[in-house]
Amino acid sequence: MLDSTQNLITNKDQAAKNCHRPTCAEISLDSLASNFRIVKELVGASVKVMAVVKADAYGHGAVQCAKRLEAEGADWFGVALPEEGVELRNAGITRPILCFGGFWRGQEGLLIEHNLVPAVYRLDMLGELDRVARRESRVLDVHVKIDTGMGRLGVRYDAATEFAESARVFKNIRIDGLMTHFASADEPTLNEFTKTQVSRYESALQQFEAKGFRPSFHDLCNSAATVSHPFAYGNMVRPGGILYGLWRDILQPSVNGEAFQNVMSVYSSIALLKRVPKGDSLGYGCTFRTSRDSVIATLPIGYHDGFVRANSNRGRVIIRGHYAPVVGRVSMDLTIVDVTDVPGVRLDDRAIIIGEDGALSIHAEEMAKLADTISYEITCGISGRVPRVYV
């Protein structure tokens, strides 16, 4: 009993096999591939594409997504942590992998063993790596992250000269990429700031070149910039969200991203149907009261699964081609919906939590708006308890 419980929590593939609860996330690898091809076409043959698969591919499953993207011709993969890179290597991914967040003390050997390229942003990181590389008689590639206005990780653009000068002593390190990240590529009113970031990046690149560095890779663009700022392509782009068909809340508002297909659909099904007379209250806190004789369905999905509590009395699902509103509060494992207006509703009917059904759709962006967040947090938040099924 304990064993099978542990499997459910720690191993997603095992979870898919052990899962009897009809709640799952279906991942369309064909849609992922189609979105990737749109990006390839958009940027053209002279610009490489680093597919961003950090955070378990935004909840979609990094290994499965990377395998398909590698087959489709992804040039690089982007992850946050070296551990995420190791997971990809163990699954047989051979394309270069960049770790955006760098590495932590003690992970230098891991980078070498698994051939992972870290982003670096401190001289002492270069020093550590140089020491380990020299011991192994190796020259290690790194990409330097330049902070051109995001204010997060990165060597500040106005400290680039100093950094480049100091980096010259590390003979077992090759600075093979120079990257930066935009703060507001999705925001048309801040286009000037994006341009400022690009020129700060360009001057940093000149500073590195003046000190004798010749980074092969020049990359700046996330999804929003890949779509809206072609002048900033450099020779590689780093899209994440649009590969997963997330675009309504991360691209510039004027962009129509209908061509990007939804990749993750989340399904559950009706576990119990009941009649509830007019005037009864439903759920924790008795926050909903029936205004008519109603038919109420219970779904085995709750906020631990990532069906965020902000859906309480506001969200909706799709059943039999009709929207059914969430009534009362979403609880940890269960949610109730009003199916009075769903003709022919039956036990075991499928409920679409995220996904499309003909003209009806519920996208992660819609749920994100209810929760005052962005779609990325919704798909990342679909928890490990929800098995991923790849189609």
Ligand SMILES: *Cc1c(COP(=O)(O)O)cnc(C)c1O
């Ligand atoms: C997450 C991330 C990206 C991808 O951003 P999207 O908005 O998902 O396209 C690109 N570069 C870096 C450094 C990132 O951290």
